Amino acid sequence: MEKFTQHTGVGVPLRRSNVDTDQIIPAVYLKRVTRTGFEDALFAAWRGDPAFVLNQPAYTAGSVLVAGPDFGTGSSREHAVWALKDYGFKVVISPRFADIFRGNSGKQGLLAAQVSAEDVELLWKILESRPGTEVTVDLAARTVVCDDVTVPFTVDDYTRWRLMEGLDDIGLTLQHADEITAFEASRESWRPRTLPARHLPTVPITPARPA
Amino acid sequence: MTGTLAEKVWDAHVVRQGQDGAPDLLYIDLHLVHEVTSPQAFEGLRLAGRRVRRPDLTLATEDHNTPTLDIDLPIADLTSRTQIDTLRANAAEFGVRLHSLGDSDQGIVHQVGPQLGLTQPGLTVVCGDSHTSTHGAFGALAFGIGTSEVEHVLATQTLPLTPFKTMAITVEGELPPGATAKDIILAIIAKIGTGGGQGYVLEYRGDAIRALSMEGRMTVCNMSIEAGARAGMIAPDETTFAYLKGRPHAPEGADWDAAVEYWKTLRTDDDAVFDAEVVLRAADLEPFVTWGTNPGQGLPLSAAVPVPELIADEAERTAAERAIEYMGLTPGQPLREIPVDTVFIGSCTNGRIEDLRSVAKVVKGRRKADSVRVLVVPASARVRLQAEVEGLDVIFTDFGAEWRNAGCSMCLGMNPDQLAPGERSASTSNRNFEGRQGKGGRTHLVSPLVAAATAIRGTLSSLADLDLPAGTDLSSFDGSPLAPLDPAAPAVL
Ligand code: SF4
Numbered sequence: 001m002e003k004f005t006q007h008t009g010v011g012v013p014l015r016r017s018n019v020d021t022d023q024i025i026p027a028v029y030l031k032r033v034t035r036t037g038f039e040d041a042l043f044a045a046w047r048g049d050p051a052f053v054l055n056q057p058a059y060t061a062g063s064v065l066v067a068g069p070d071f072g073t074g075s076s077r078e079h080a081v082w083a084l085k086d087y088g089f090k091v092v093i094s095p096r097f098a099d100i101f102r103g104n105s106g107k108q109g110l111l112a113a114q115v116s117a118e119d120v121e122l123l124w125k126i127l128e129s130r131p132g133t134e135v136t137v138d139l140a141a142r143t144v145v146c147d148d149v150t151v152p153f154t155v156d157d158y159t160r161w162r163l164m165e166g167l168d169d170i171g172l173t174l175q176h177a178d179e180i181t182a183f184e185a186s187r188e189s190w191r192p193r194t195l196p197a198r199h200l201p202t203v204p205i206t207p208a209r210p211a
Numbered sequence: 212m213t214g215t216l217a218e219k220v221w222d223a224h225v226v227r228q229g230q231d232g233a234p235d236l237l238y239i240d241l242h243l244v245h246e247v248t249s250p251q252a253f254e255g256l257r258l259a260g261r262r263v264r265r266p267d268l269t270l271a272t273e274d275h276n277t278p279t280l281d282i283d284l285p286i287a288d289l290t291s292r293t294q295i296d297t298l299r300a301n302a303a304e305f306g307v308r309l310h311s312l313g314d315s316d317q318g319i320v321h322q323v324g325p326q327l328g329l330t331q332p333g334l335t336v337v338c339g340d341s342h343t344s345t346h347g348a349f350g351a352l353a354f355g356i357g358t359s360e361v362e363h364v365l366a367t368q369t370l371p372l373t374p375f376k377t378m379a380i381t382v383e384g385e386l387p388p389g390a391t392a393k394d395i396i397l398a399i400i401a402k403i404g405t406g407g408g409q410g411y412v413l414e415y416r417g418d419a420i421r422a423l424s425m426e427g428r429m430t431v432c433n434m435s436i437e438a439g440a441r442a443g444m445i446a447p448d449e450t451t452f453a454y455l456k457g458r459p460h461a462p463e464g465a466d467w468d469a470a471v472e473y474w475k476t477l478r479t480d481d482d483a484v485f486d487a488e489v490v491l492r493a494a495d496l497e498p499f500v501t502w503g504t505n506p507g508q509g510l511p512l513s514a515a516v517p518v519p520e521l522i523a524d525e526a527e528r529t530a531a532e533r534a535i536e537y538m539g540l541t542p543g544q545p546l547r548e549i550p551v552d553t554v555f556i557g558s559c560t561n562g563r564i565e566d567l568r569s570v571a572k573v574v575k576g577r578r579k580a581d582s583v584r585v586l587v588v589p590a591s592a593r594v595r596l597q598a599e600v601e602g603l604d605v606i607f608t609d610f611g612a613e614w615r616n617a618g619c620s621m622c623l624g625m626n627p628d629q630l631a632p633g634e635r636s637a638s639t640s641n642r643n644f645e646g647r648q649g650k651g652g653r654t655h656l657v658s659p660l661v662a663a664a665t666a667i668r669g670t671l672s673s674l675a676d677l678d679l680p681a682g683t684d685l686s687s688f689d690g691s692p693l694a695p696l697d698p699a700a701p702a703v704l
Contacts, residue, residue: 001259031290033250033251033254033293033294033297034250034251034254035251035254035255035258036254036258078358078359107359168259169359169363169371170259170261170362170363170366170367172371173236173363173366173367173369173371174366174367176226176227176236177367179226179227179236180226180236180238180367180368180369183226183238184238184368187238187240188469188470188473189466190462190466190467190469190470191240191331191334192240192241192328192329192331192334192460192461192462193267193268193460194241194266194267194268194269194270194308194329194460195266195267195308197308198327198459198460199315199316199327199459200315200459200593202314202315202316203315203596204315205282205313205314205315205317205592205595205596205616207280207281207282207283207284207313207616208279208280208281208282208613208614208615208616209280209281210280210281211613
């Protein structure tokens with residue numbers, strides 16, 4: 001995972017509250033076997049509408065999403081975070097996030113920055129009056145800078161530390177790789193291994209046929 | 212130190228103790244993989260430039276999507292084919308052992324681990340599948356995980372986890388004839404509810420559990436998840452050791468002795484304390500069937516469809532109303548009078564050799580009811596081979612049943628084996644959720660013996676409804692072999 005200290009990019013005002021994960025990515029996209037390439041699935045139901053914010057040229061290249069309260073509610077699908085990341089978002093700003101969504105974001109390097117409702121309103125006004133305005137999100141200082149406005153955001157210390165260190169769950173565990181190796185050395189030698197493969201003699205299987 | 216079985220296995224796997232409420236880092240002995248929940252995990256590894264840490268502790272099989280007919284032809288459904296092709300490519304790239312369709316070790320992941328002797332007492336076993344609890348029958352701590360955890364285990368062979376609570380479920384006494392392991396677990400779920408086990412590892416104890424074969428114990432542990440539990444466990448004993456002895460991956464020689472000595476320590480100490488305890492009397496059990504749309508909505512076969520107005524609890528009442536409507540039943544209708552269209556015998560719950568033997572004993576020399584379609588799907592290719600050696604396939608086809616290739620099949624209908632809308636099944640699988648076996652399909656969960664009797668009569672039935680010769684000993688319908696085995700045949704199933 002990339003280290004995250006500061007990010008500057010086009011801000012996208014999404015004037016909606018209660019954006020649930022079904023709206024972020026509809027269930028039909030969950031059949032895929034990949035975990036990248038979900039950019040087309042992001043907000044799929046809204047993307048057909050030419051008036052939708054991401055369909056306006058000034059916002060298309062956006063990387064900081066500014067949304068209303070209760071972002072990411074509903075099913076726990078990790079695909080919601082993948083879709084936002086694949087589209088190019090690095091930060092989502094909202095007055096309130098669903099817990100699971102916030103947890104999933106932190107694990108995958110998407111910053112979920114909590115900003116007060118008034119400040120979100122302020123950001124919306126700037127981004128709507130001057131489409132294409134860039135926003136700078138500083139994780140070290142915990143601030144969002146947009147034009148001449150600077151507002152604070154909150155993120156829990158643990159998630160912030162992980163983002164700044166660029167550590168995903170696996171990266172965190174691998175910090176203890178020595179302990180894992182030591183544990184492995186202490187395992188009884190008779191514990192089963194799948195390799196080399198051992199099995200009864202291979203027997204050909206005749207396909208069953210429709211009656 | 213005293214402790215419960217689950218605590219002992221947990222403690223033996225802590226790589227690093229979590230401080231200040233942080234999770235423990237737990238070592239994983241065996242990681243089973245199938246095609247549905249693994250693709251994104253492997254891709255995550257690839258994106259991060261990571262390898263599989265211990266391919267030698269990982270085993271993959273194809274099961275959920277595999278067809279049970281014409282397995283030599285290309286898979287027609289595109290999504291299914293993509294998932295299987297992806298698993299094959301990933302297994303090859305990361306050096307993971309895979310048992311593919313057509314290979315004699317292919318089958319449902321929860322049958323393949325035990326039959327190869329890989330599932331052993333005292334192990335931690337995980338798989339991206341909720342019915343991983345099956346492996347707890349051997350005294351392993353076995354539980355299902357999500358896709359990002361699959362990736363975590365592939366990369367590190369560990370998982371950060373907070374300890375589970377423990378619940379003792381004691382089934383005292385002796386099962387009456389005609390009642391089986393499936394009836395025990397259906398009765399337990401009906402008693403504690405589908406959320407009753409939440410956060411717990413269930414340990415099944417008592418004479419009725421001890422008396423079960425390994426197949427029966429797997430059936431019980433398999434459905435722990437349907438009570439909401441993380442895992443189910445049974446302490447290993449002579450039955451466990453006898454099952455494992457001689458299997459391809461079981462320890463041999465001095466290793467075997469060392470292993471058995473350790474396995475014998477894997478039991479809950481007499482003074483250990485469980486967080487919760489439940490007691491059932493086996494003598495009270497009879498064949499159980501579900502009438503609703505979750506595994507907790509079950510009743511003895513002699514009962515009738517509940518009358519919602521008589522249910523005091525409001526949430527339960529509305530749930531019952533909805534379930535009865537979906538299932539197309541009438542309140543007060545005797546369960547025995549419900550006609551079914553399909554009988555499905557298979558799945559990781561009841562698709563093992565013992566299940567097939569007990570069904571064969573019941574249906575031998577008979578014909579199925581004309582109105583029912585009967586599908587017999589062995590849990591693994593080896594189970595199928597063994598059944599064919601014993602001649603069970605002939606008994607089934609003479610009966611009018613379809614004898615299929617191994618896989619999950621109609622348990623969840625990801626392959627073409629599905630119920631049509633409104634169709635009703637008696638199924639030996641583990642989930643009766645709306646649409647689980649096909650859109651609009653209606654599922655009654657039953658034991659293999661009830662499935663067999665139902666296939667004969669066309670309505671939900673038990674052995675007691677069959678015109679068995681007077682004096683037939685019902686307790687003879689257990690899993691013992693029908694006839695002496697061919698000495699050349701693989702006898703270890
Ligand atoms: S048989 Fe059914 S429950 Fe078992 S692994 Fe397959 S789909 Fe899951």
